[in-house]
Amino acid sequence: MEFLVRSTTSFPPGLSAQDILDLRGQERTxxxxxxxxxxxxxxxxxxxxxxTLGLYETKDATHLHDVLTSLPLFPYLTVEVEALATHPQEMTTDVAAAVPASGNGSRGSR
Amino acid sequence: MEFLVRSTTSFPPGLSAQDILDLRGQERTxxxxxxxxxxxxxxxxxxxxxxTLGLYETKDATHLHDVLTSLPLFPYLTVEVEALATHPQEMTTDVAAAVPASGNGSRGSR
Amino acid sequence: MEFLVRSTTSFPPGLSAQDILDLRGQERTxxxxxxxxxxxxxxxxxxxxxxTLGLYETKDATHLHDVLTSLPLFPYLTVEVEALATHPQEMTTDVAAAVPASGNGSRGSR
Amino acid sequence: MEFLVRSTTSFPPGLSAQDILDLRGQERTxxxxxxxxxxxxxxxxxxxxxxTLGLYETKDATHLHDVLTSLPLFPYLTVEVEALATHPQEMTTDVAAAVPASGNGSRGSR
Amino acid sequence: MEFLVRSTTSFPPGLSAQDILDLRGQERTxxxxxxxxxxxxxxxxxxxxxxTLGLYETKDATHLHDVLTSLPLFPYLTVEVEALATHPQEMTTDVAAAVPASGNGSRGSR
Amino acid sequence: MEFLVRSTTSFPPGLSAQDILDLRGQERTxxxxxxxxxxxxxxxxxxxxxxTLGLYETKDATHLHDVLTSLPLFPYLTVEVEALATHPQEMTTDVAAAVPASGNGSRGSR
Amino acid sequence: MEFLVRSTTSFPPGLSAQDILDLRGQERTxxxxxxxxxxxxxxxxxxxxxxTLGLYETKDATHLHDVLTSLPLFPYLTVEVEALATHPQEMTTDVAAAVPASGNGSRGSR
Amino acid sequence: MEFLVRSTTSFPPGLSAQDILDLRGQERTxxxxxxxxxxxxxxxxxxxxxxTLGLYETKDATHLHDVLTSLPLFPYLTVEVEALATHPQEMTTDVAAAVPASGNGSRGSR
Amino acid sequence: MEFLVRSTTSFPPGLSAQDILDLRGQERTxxxxxxxxxxxxxxxxxxxxxxTLGLYETKDATHLHDVLTSLPLFPYLTVEVEALATHPQEMTTDVAAAVPASGNGSRGSR
Amino acid sequence: MEFLVRSTTSFPPGLSAQDILDLRGQERTxxxxxxxxxxxxxxxxxxxxxxTLGLYETKDATHLHDVLTSLPLFPYLTVEVEALATHPQEMTTDVAAAVPASGNGSRGSR
Incomplete structure (x- = not known):
């Protein structure tokens, strides 16, 4: 099941620049x-x-919650989660599968 | 450039069921x-x-506006658009490219 | 997976009292x-x-959407859905299972 | 009488990890x-x-307030309470009683 | 149990002045x-x-819902209900009892 | 003139439990x-x-402001004030006068 | 007592231009x-x-409500009312009295 | 040109009572x-x-910004500004000019 | 003085496509x-x-109101107006003057 | 592509006046x-x-994000970004090009 996860980061004043760098590194990993x-x-x-805004796919909301709370940055995040339902147009695998990330936005007429 | 497009459909009372069916067919096409x-x-x-919630990629907001206003359902839509910036993690093509649609949410531990 | 579903009903002026009664009967069934x-x-x-406010359990959001759109009242509903994650306290079956509906609120001290 | 209780937890910076662990333990008890x-x-x-989101049943709002303010985490909670009225469908005990907690969401057609 | 009930009235265009007068009369009764x-x-x-803004006292939210839905104006009302908990200062009967309606606001110094 | 006064209390971290106790005592007095x-x-x-939610009666908003700012807890309060107009039903003294505080909510049919 | 009254006008489709002109004339009078x-x-x-945004002075909110509901445009208005308290700076008559309407905004340095 | 200026004051914890008194004195001057x-x-x-809520008249928004930022309390203010347009009824000087501050609200029938 | 004017257009059901075309033509003129x-x-x-979102420059808010209410589409617009103050950086004419419309967004490094 | 960027500045208590002056200088440069x-x-x-409210033109949202995060004040800003689409009236270069900054607002009739 897919979820749209919107998170805002805010570090408390006491956290050093180095702490933040380390956290971001662990987050990337x-x-x-x-x-x-x-x-x-x-x-x-x-x-x-x-x-950030993220597209996640997990078994269910409980699994998603485990994933999000495992993020090193979680204690500093404010998170909004939206459950997504599959659109009928994407139930046929051929169309939905080929979904490249951000590429060349020039396709398609103006 | 990618945009998140959130649209809510509301048909005026006068529109017949057949009209709506036709519009939805044209929209799918x-x-x-x-x-x-x-x-x-x-x-x-x-x-x-x-x-619906849609992920669109167009040249810019002007191109996106042209695309959205060309939708048969546009006159009946209320639309919210959010501009998305590429995340550094997705600037390296290998990771970002392989982004299949909704499939098996069972991956990843609970 | 459980969802909290908040729905507000508003009938268009043209719908007769009898239509509404029929719809409510079908909804109950x-x-x-x-x-x-x-x-x-x-x-x-x-x-x-x-x-109403409803607690639903379905496979995922797609299944929930199918259920909600199958409701006779759906065309007249405005719906807000919230995905619910299982709380660790309810992962052990003994506690969570015994969850009677509204009964006697007198238990527990004032 | 039943209430839906939505609470958000935020600990002040000064509270140690151990304090928080103790509080959560007392809360669970x-x-x-x-x-x-x-x-x-x-x-x-x-x-x-x-x-968390909780379903509570108490005599009335005053009893609920006593219960909520007795929670060890209460000083760190922001709480929204919604009074729930029994739905006619649940006034007949046979249906409402059998309300198992989160189990198998697979029932019901997609 | 006491509730604060905030209701906004809006009549559909088709309702005649006489209908409205009758409804208000029944409401007053x-x-x-x-x-x-x-x-x-x-x-x-x-x-x-x-x-209007009203202070109601009923057994519980279910009883309140029955009362509100029995109001002749109910079909034309948008209602917000807030559950009220008794304040400790009013648990001792002597103070709370003497609560006259709007009277002379001149008491108490400026 | 009557006002509905909604106030939320939040004490700064530095305030000791004893300070708060004293303040609440003075507030009660x-x-x-x-x-x-x-x-x-x-x-x-x-x-x-x-x-708390309070029903106040003062000469006017200026008098109310003086009263509220004289409360020991005022520096720690966020206040929303709503001016209330007398309802025609309460302009006849006989009905409005007898308005006992929270008592037995059991009156009136379900 | 002074009030700030914010009102938004919206006429139903059926009202003719002449009706509106007449109403505005009566309103002005x-x-x-x-x-x-x-x-x-x-x-x-x-x-x-x-x-419009209006500054009104009436005995109290009840008097204000009578005034507002007597406006010919009242049935077509959505109104927000804010009670205003006199500022200490304006309790001494000499300063507050001389309060000309919109005149020459050029006074005071840029 | 006239503006409605709504400002909320909040002093940081570190500011002494004496500092605040001094600031308020300078503000009054x-x-x-x-x-x-x-x-x-x-x-x-x-x-x-x-x-406070204030009615200001300045050349334009730039002049207003200069005035507001010159207020001793400005660093502690959250400000909302609304531009006001002259109403046709006040374009004729005789009516608009005579606008005494808060006086006797008793005029006008109830 | 400059204003940011945000307007949303919504035509009533009865307005024909030709009426709308004519209005848009007059608006453009x-x-x-x-x-x-x-x-x-x-x-x-x-x-x-x-x-649309528009940048307007007029003498003051009253002049702006006259301009906006003269727009053929005005009866079908919901408008939000924000007063803009000149930024010190733009008070020196050399920089501010050269402000071409949308052109080449490629300047400045990624 | 053009964006409207609304930013609110709030400095943490610990930042000295001199730090803020330096930051503003770097920001201006x-x-x-x-x-x-x-x-x-x-x-x-x-x-x-x-x-401030700013009109920016960049290749896309990613470029804009790089620009905004490069601002010395960025760590102290809360930013809202709105993507702008070119209006057909401005697609013909002659009109759109000549867009002087704030100048003489006296043009155009009242």
Whole structure:
């Protein structure tokens, strides 16, 4: 099941720059593992924001909660989760499968 | 450039069931063309809602506006658009490319 | 997976009282089937509101969307869905299982 | 009378990890007592959130307030309470009683 | 148990002035009965609004819902209900009892 | 003139438990005086909230502001004030006068 | 006592241009009477809005409600009322009295 | 040009009572100068709030920003500004000019 | 003085396609005149929205209100206006003057 | 592509006045470079606010995010970004090009 996860990061004043660097490094490492696992499918930045928008796929909300609370940055995140239902157009595998990440936005007429 | 497009559909009372069926058919046809064009990349239903959440890729917001206003359902849509910035993790093509649609959510431990 | 489903009902002016009665009857019948199926687990009224709050259990959001859109009242509903994660306290079956509906609120000290 | 209780937890910076662990332990103990008392009937996590959604049954709002303020975590909670009215469908005991906690969501057609 | 009930009235265009007059008459009659019953305790106008703010006392939210849905104006009301808990200062009968309606606001120094 | 006053209490971290106890004691003492003066007419707790809902009667908003800012807890309060207009049903003294505080909610049919 | 009254006007489709003209004429006439009475003290347009912002002075909220409901446009208004308390700086008559309407904004340095 | 300026004051914990007293004194002095200049025309308290509502007249928004940022309390203010357009009824000087501050609200029938 | 004007268009059901075309034509004509007058400085579409975002320069809010209410589409617009103050960086004419419309977004490094 | 960027500045208590002065100096220097680059096209103050409203032109949202995060004040900003689509009226270069900054608002009739 897919979820849209919107998270905003805010570090308490006391946290040193080095602490933050370490946390971000650990976050990146875990993110790679989650991608390899097919759990983290896409990740975007929201321009000007200190946070991300992510597309996750997990068994259910309980599994998602375990994944999110395992993120090193979790204690500093404010998270909004939205459950996504599969659209009939994507129930036929041929169309939905080929979904490359951000590439060349020039396709399609203006 | 990618955009998250949240749309809610509401038909005026006067529209017949047949009109609505026709509109939805035309909408599906155009959606397939937009997918083939790489413009419509993913489409979800929001459970219980009369609308969709879509991931679009276009040259810019002007191109996106042209695409959205060309949708047969556009006159009956309320649309919220969010511009998405590429996350550094997805700037390296190997990871970001392989992004299958909704499949097996069982991956990744609980 | 469990979901909290908040729905508000509003009938268009043209719908006759008889139409509404029929719809409500069909809704009740389907609700009984969904309860028998373990899908609709609890249903409440929000005092003063024209709508309900329901606890549903389905495979995922897609299954929930199918269930909700099959409700006779669906065309007249505005729905908000919240995905629920199982709390660790309820992962051990003995506690969570015994969850009778509204009964005697007198238990527990004031 | 039943209430839906939505609570968000936020600990002040000064509170040590050990303090928090102790508080959560005391909270769990009280929760068990409240369940045994039929006051705390269901408890869920909201995926990604630092808080819970609970179904409580008490004599009235005053009794509920006493229960909530007796929670060890209460000083660190932001709470939203919603009064629930019994739905006619659940006034007949046979249907409403059998309400197992989260189990197998596979029932019911897709 | 006491509830604060905020209701906004909006009549559909088709309803005649006479219909509205009749409805308001029936509403007043029922209000008197509810007052005599100790259920409707206070009723205010919110300046400039088409609606009221009421203090109700009923057994529970289910009883309140029955009362509100029995109001002739109910089909034209949008209602917000807030459950009220008794304040410790009012648990001792002597103070709380003497609570006259709007009278002379001149008491107490400026 | 009557006002509905909704206040939320939040103490800064530095304030000791004893300070808070003292403040609450002084608040209770002043509340009694305001009741005797007919200014504070009713006070409720909002279940789960750190604050109160109060019915005040003062000459005007300026008088109310003086009363509220004289409360020992005022520096720690966030306050929302709503001006209340007398409802025609309460302009005849006989009905409105007899308005006992929270008593037996059992009156009135379900 | 002074109030800030924010009102938005929306006419139902059926109302003819002539009806609206007549209503506005009656509104203007009543407004002049209210000004002469010292009740309507200032009236502004909110740029781009179909409505006004007004400064009213009445005995209390009940008096204000009577005034507002007597406006010919009242059935077509959505109104928000805010009670205003006199600021200590304006309790001394010499300063507060001289309060000309919109005149020359050029005073005071840039 | 006239503006409605709504400001909420919140002092950081570190600021001493004496600092605050001094700031308020300086604020009052500047306010008197702005009144003499015809820039600050009216000032109200919002009952129960730590802040004010002010009617200002300046050349334009830039001039207003200069005035507001020159206030001693500015660093501690959260400000909302609304541009006001002159209402046709006040374009004729005779009516608009005579606008006394808060006086006797008893004028005008109930 | 500059204003940001956000407007959303919604036509009532009864308005024919031809009426709408005519209105849009008249709107375009007036827009050109306003541009020539230096009043309408920039106009954007908000992707997916039925409305525009405009940068206007007028003497004051009253002048802006006259301009907006003169727009043929005004009866069908919902408008939000924000007053803009000149930034110190733009008070020196050399920088601020050269402000071409949308052109080449490629400048500046990624 | 153009974006409207709304940012609010809030400095943590620990930051010295000198630090803030230095940051603002660095911000101004970078702003000049961004203007020379055609990326920062207009910048306004919102009267009474600690922040700005800016019109930016960048390749896409990713480029915009890089620009915004490069601002010295970025760690202290809360930012809202809105993607802007070119309006058909501005697709013909002659009109859109000549867009002087804030100048003489006196043009155009009242």
């Amino acid at each position: 875990l993110a790679m593992a989650l991608r390899a696992d097919g759990i983290l499918k896409r990740l975007w930045r929201l321009p000007g924001k200190q946070g | 155009l959606a397939m063309a937009l997918r083939a064009d790489g413009i419509l990349k993913r489409l979800w239903r929001l459970p219980g809602k009369q609308g | 389907l609700a009984m089937a969904l309860r028998a199926d373990g899908i609709l687990k609890r249903l409440w009224r929000l005092p003063g509101k024209q709508g | 009280l929760a068990m007592a409240l369940r045994a008392d039929g006051i705390l009937k269901r408890l869920w996590r909201l995926p990604g959130k630092q808080g | 029922l209000a008197m009965a509810l007052r005599a019953d100790g259920i409707l305790k206070r009723l205010w106008r919110l300046p400039g609004k088409q609606g | 002043l509340a009694m005086a305001l009741r005797a003066d007919g200014i504070l007419k009713r006070l409720w707790r909002l279940p789960g909230k750190q604050g | 009543l407004a002049m009477a209210l000004r002469a009475d010292g009740i309507l003290k200032r009236l502004w347009r909110l740029p781009g809005k179909q409505g | 500047l306010a008197m100068a702005l009144r003499a200049d015809g820039i600050l025309k009216r000032l109200w308290r919002l009952p129960g709030k730590q802040g | 007036l827009a050109m005149a306003l541009r020539a007058d230096g009043i309408l400085k920039r106009l954007w579409r908000l992707p997916g929205k039925q409305g | 970078l702003a000049m470079a961004l203007r020379a680059d055609g990326i920062l096209k207009r910048l306004w103050r919102l009267p009474g606010k600690q922040g």
